[in-house]
Amino acid sequence: MKQPNKNLTYEHKGVGTDYVSDPESTHFEDELVCSKCGALHKNGTWSWEQLPIKIKEGICPACERIQKNQPAGFVTLTGNYLEKNKDHLITFIQSIATSELSEQPLERLMDITRNENAIIITTTGVNLARRIGYALNLAFQGNLTSTSNGEDHIDIVWHRDDQTS
Numbered sequence: 001m002k003q004p005n006k007n008l009t010y011e012h013k014g015v016g017t018d019y020v021s022d023p024e025s026t027h028f029e030d031e032l033v034c035s036k037c038g039a040l041h042k043n044g045t046w047s048w049e050q051l052p053i054k055i056k057e058g059i060c061p062a063c064e065r066i067q068k069n070q071p072a073g074f075v076t077l078t079g080n081y082l083e084k085n086k087d088h089l090i091t092f093i094q095s096i097a098t099s100e101l102s103e104q105p106l107e108r109l110m111d112i113t114r115n116e117n118a119i120i121i122t123t124t125g126v127n128l129a130r131r132i133g134y135a136l137n138l139a140f141q142g143n144l145t146s147t148s149n150g151e152d153h154i155d156i157v158w159h160r161d162d163q164t165s
């Protein structure tokens with residue numbers, strides 16, 4: 001019986017379904033390519049390398065987190081410094097994410113949410129969240145706090161208040 005799968009945002013290729021329930025596991029077989037983003041798992045690490053041959057397809061942990069909307073990293077920016085600098089801060093963060101992604105396929109920005117008092121960034125990996133926090137602190141000073149919850153969850157808060165007269 002065939003069912004139309006038009007609601008799915010990606011297509012299962014028949015392999016890789018074993019991995020879906022356990023994104024952090026290390027039981028990825030060697031030489032697996034993500035059918036969604038093209039990241040390659042080889043020799044225990046993920047890269048953007050391309051193999052000239054066709055290999056087994058699955059889904060990488062970053063695409064899986066995006067699909068399930070399960071971020072690993074949260075970076076929250078607060079303080080009155082945001083009032084006039086939101087756009088600048090977001091551009092800054094996006095450029096960090098772009099450089100990280102070129103090296104680390106599993107470290108990606110998921111969402112940037114802005115509301116009146118905060119900017120909230122979610123990431124697929126804890127390292128990108130950490131890197132964004134440190135970079136903000138270095139470039140814009142302010143206060144940085146980081147709470148990590150095991151290997152695969154981190155909460156970063158960056159806060160800067162300027163004197164208002």
Ligand SMILES: [Zn+2]
Nearest residue numbers: 034037060063
């Ligand atoms: Zn992927």
